[in-house]
Amino acid sequence: MDADTGLPSQSQNGQYLLLRHRDTPSIGELEVYRRLGGFEAWQKVITSMQPGQVTDVVKTSGLRGRGGAGFPTGMKWAFIDNKNWPHYVVANADESEPGTFKDREIMEGNPFQFLEGVAICAYAIQANAAYVYLRGEFWQLAAWLDRKIAEMEAAGLLGEKLFGTDYSLHIYTHLGAGAYICGEETAMLESIEGKLGQPRLRPPFPPSYGLFGKPTVVNNVETLTNVPLIIEHGAEWYRSLGTEKSAGVKIFSLSGCVERPGNYELPLGTTFRELIFTHGGGITGDRQVKAIMAAGASSALIVANEEALDTPMDYESVPRVGAQLGSASVIVIDDSVSIPWLINKTMHFFKHESCGKCTPCREGTFWMMHLTERIVEGSATLEDVELLQDVANQVKGKCLCALGDFSTEAVLTGIERFRPDFELAVAGSAVAN
Amino acid sequence: MKMVNLTIDGKTVTVPEGTLIVNAAKKVGIDIPVFCYHPKMEPVGMCRMCLVEIGRPVIDRTTGQVVREDDGSPKMQFGPKLETACTTPVSEGMVVLGTSEKAKAGRQDIIEFLLTSHPLDCPICDKGGECPLQNLTMEFGPGESRYLYDEKMHLAKHVPLGELIYLDRERCIQCGRCVRFQDQVVDDPVIGFFQRGRSLEIVTYSEPGFDSVFSGNTTDICPVGALTTTDFRFKARPWELRSAASICTQCPVGCNIAFNTRREAVSGGKWVIKRVMPRQNEWVNEIWMCDKGRFGYHYSKSAERLTQPLVRRQGELAPATWEEALSFVAERFQQAGDGLFSIAGGRLSNEDLYNQGKLTDSLGGKKVLYGTMGGGDLTAQSGLVPGSNFSDMGKETAILVVASDLHEEAPIWWLRVKQAAERGAQLIVANPRPTRLDAYATHLVRYPYGSEAGALLAMVNTLSAKRPDLPEAVANLVRSPELKAAAKAFAEAENAVILYGSEGTGLETSTALAQSCQNLLLATGHIGRINNGLVAVWQRVNDQGAWELGWRPVANLPEAMQAARALYVAAADPAGDDPAYLAEGRLGSQEQAFLVVQDLFLTATARLADVVLPVQAWTEREGSYTSGERRVQRFYPVVPELADSYADFSVAGQIGKRLGLDMEIRLAGRTFARLASETPAFTGLSYARLAEVVEQWPIVGRGDLYYGGTTYENSQGIGVQLPLTSAGGLSWPKLVEVGMPKIGLLAVPITRLYDHGSTLLPSSMLHQRIPEPYVVLNDQDAERLKISEGAAIQLIPAEGGSWLGVRAIARLRSDVPERIVLVPRSFGLPVAGPTVVSVRLAERVLA
Amino acid sequence: MFAEKYSDEIQAILSKYPPEQRRAAVMPLIYLAQREQMYVTKQAMVEIAEILGISSTDVASIVGFYTLYYDKVGSTYRVQVCTDLPCALRGAEQFLEGLCNNLGIRVGETTPDGAVMVEAVMCLAACDKAPMFQVQSGDGLSYHENQTVESAASLVAELRRKAQSKRRDGHGR
Ligand SMILES: Cc1cc2nc3c(=O)[nH]c(=O)nc-3n(C[C@H](O)[C@H](O)[C@H](O)COP(=O)(O)O)c2cc1C
Ligand code: SF4
Ligand code: SF4
């Protein structure tokens, strides 16, 4: 609690806002969650707020999407086409970006706050059905959420004529079956519709043409989990957390060569240094940090110099070191790691996950994987490195969805920023140090 | 329509709002290369071949005005990325750069990517020479691929997707055209992508494989040589081929086609047909055709063809010279005088029917159209007027399809009606059992078999003050809310079209049906305007033409024939279709009538004949057909004629000449000119008129194969739709009470696309799709009768009859009305109309 | 027949989607069809297609696109070790190699009794708990995190016992 205002401050030393199970391990039980004020926001919006007011509050709060693109959430809700009905909410729980594992923890630990967020979003756009799309591997988690949804229904928090009003809402889970691309929102919609999980052409965007061709809001799990707090404590309070343009808290998934990998709930604007060294316990062994990927495998490689380490992790600052914050999945790479090897890893991933719909990504990821393989094996020449760079440039900016561009990030920044590693690899030795 | 101005590669273009950039470019002759985009399908933006630079004028947020540069030109903003021209609609002031360095580099990049997994086996590829990938590589591709060939994936090259279409996995560029065509255009999603990423492959899981009557079209639109037909695979190279324009003869749609031929050493230097391709006619078949038309043409090449006249001598048919045969025939016809009975099939051309008719009329004989459908006079009075086009039908149109399983009777009409419904047309499907058109219907009307005319009159009844009397069987339909709603929708639509078929009807019921169709059109004012009127789904390509030229079917042919002293049967095989003719000695006994048969094959009827006259197939000669939409269309010689052979019109003409008549015997065109001068509906028509063409959209053929596919451009005639003949007033038809029998079942004829017709069976390629003779029973009835699926059965007509020996396989379905047996036409069970039968199990000796 | 045997489950699945969007039920139905034998038979594809009013090719396409569906007989259990970048940075590749050595098979192979197949997979959203793997069977998936070769090997041994008794009961392959 903030002593002056009585409002919750955030995380780490204080109180958790999203990962509340860390403070209260039993918060996944309905009566515990309710005892701590859970579902008051839900009741409040249904019984005392107009849908548009809810959207306005979220707009004012400055909440931005936590799924990667950082799009203003309230603005997305306001785009919903009110001439076309019914509307749907789809919660994006596909969480498949290498290095990302925050949504899973939220849903496992603090499921009701997430579901309450889904519900409030549904009310704001007047949807009567919401789907939670979980990656297929979250099989047990889906069963857990199904139980939680059933508990809410039994308690009259979901279902028909809620809180004595005419408003009804059902939430359903839908399991994917192993496809990273289904995290892309339009591929996800196709997947729910029972089609191949391939992205759609955009525009039209989901708020005008979404699930089953109807206006739909797709939001990330973490994004939605923020919503009950915003309703409860107000937009101004939320704005006071984080930085001016990047409001609120964020869960940083920290992985790779650090002592204490894990999720860290911190205000946006926390520096890389603080995350890696203060919270993550620093680099494993006697190693130096060499590079950072801030958005999982889709990241540009940040050269981990002092300037980079002191960069605040928010939507505006990370681009200054030539990268994006994305889903804030921070992969730490120490100086024992060969960058060509790393890139080969990411290329394996993207080649495996390319949906194949568009030519440059389908062919380019395959080709880049081949080239990085050759480089790692030591059977390549410097021309192959040039070719790899060419191919990446050939893919970049020409694909149907963002996955194609993602696949080029590490390649292009790797070659540009860690060239000696490539020269060494070509010369037959794996690590540049 | 709001028009939008833009520039593409420096050319100014004005096109309707909503036009895609690729199409706007095409209209001014700029080819933006495409692979996945096809003008007949929704854009998907998959292949990224069409990337261009797009600039848009900067608009001042506050004023809403275009921001200007110092020189007054609009300030343009170009996006950071290339954009796909196939998915981006034009906008005012847009500047499109398709040939800038950036755009060219983009194209090169995409081509190079496509080639990384492509085998580049053009020299042995069937598409070589008409392959968009090959052509585009020449035009835009990088000089050489930097990809290492030994790292390419090697994939299966001969994957059968069923027995008609083959897939070469290495050549597939995953453009999805084939999958989308099957899914979106023809709604047979029987091929699909399997796996993902670079492992994507085309598969089929249907039984039989690639189970769609439209499958061949995918080989036309596949932009590479990945899909090929069994017919053409490895048979020839596109550049060795000549093409000749023709018309498909398998159904009344009259799809425009092109035959490809080649001179072959193995055939002794003869010209041989290598394949059939659709030929564009946006008023008829657009750029499509069905597999029956594409693969069923082989009958013309059959070794069973007759090659010389036969005359019966001492009881045996023996070869004779034309002179002998024709003189003999002329002599006997002269003797027969008004006892000449001409029976012609609707497969004959206008010219043939005209000459045979002329001959028959001059002797005072009788002209009989072989068939069981009525109403061709009414379609001439109330048909589609010139300018009508299914492609233009949408929201403002109602289409009523009655007594027709359109998908089986005329596949391309089914497709075009379906698409009109998808564009918003009210589609009323009236049929006693469900058909494949139901899925797109806005209104479904069910009536009992035999009551089709009554059902339509019931519709009139709910609308108009003039109330026709209704038979009991349909009286209750008047109260049916579905029928009422359908009638209302039909009446209220600005335009309305009726297609009536021959599902369950015989000549009497069909005639009554046609009359009630006309009544409904008259009652609702849907005659004489574009996109309004009546269309018969005939059983033969030129039935409509026969009606126009005065040929009429008769109710009871075997009986009517009794009066004949001479029979002149052309393109018809009554004895083959109905063994009654044999059993009862109605044909071929000398005491009866002198029998002349004019045909391609030695049919069952020909075997009984006194004289058999061979004729040329339609691929060997010229002529014209009148389609069900009353479009008169020309076909051209494809291969040289056989030695000493004549077309039907010429044979009839030569007989006529021997009778002293002035008849044309050499030129089809001149025959047509005579026809046109004597037949009011044809006034002013000539072969030259029929050969006229206009610019069509989308542009296909030409050099830009990648755009629409390998469908042939129409350079030899789009045909002419006939004007209406004067219409009669409202007169109610004589309704035939069919009703259910007290005992037994009601057998009704239906039409199947893949039947046992003499023009289909010789094409062995389709044999796997042609079922054994079968009938369809209601499953409850079958249970009662203890008939199981697949049992061999016989139908016993209640009024006696001669088809006791004919066996068929029983198929059981729940969606066949109770106490109904569906009997496919031309499968050996001669059910000419609703017929009361009993069913019994046959001994299991089915061949 | 699949459709008869699981009619209650099928109804429950269908009820999650709008009636005119039955096709949406295809993914859960494929999981259901995979329950007994860890792969989807052609017959099941035909039945699913019929239930949903789509073509069996449509169903097959979905089976082919996603990695957790199989169209061929395989092992009873699949041990899927994450070796994606973050896990690899924490020794996942060595772990996988160790496990395979322990079992005497190579990556992608199945134990001789047909019970367990070991393969490498992409990130499973447990990167902070490497080495980790999931076990897939017809009954679903379970996560096993912070593993050692020893703990994993003993789990595999247990799975092999289970597979054997499953087979005795007439399930499995
Ligand atoms: C290839 C790809 C994968 C993605 N994966 C995820 C994901 O796993 N989870 C997620 O929330 N968003 C993912 N996204 C982003 C979504 O498309 C979408 O932007 C997001 O769900 C919107 O929610 P938000 O506004 O709350 O962030 C992915 C995007 C792409 C292009
Ligand atoms: S970029 Fe890759 S994942 Fe995205 S649509 Fe294209 S092929 Fe599919
Ligand atoms: S087979 Fe031809 S049409 Fe079909 S996806 Fe491959 S290249 Fe495209």
Ligand code: SF4
């Ligand atoms: S629809 Fe009719 S005319 Fe057209 S190709 Fe098929 S059979 Fe021939």
Ligand code: FES
């Ligand atoms: S993306 Fe435009 S033609 Fe394929």
Ligand code: FES
């Ligand atoms: S990389 Fe292994 S779970 Fe994420």
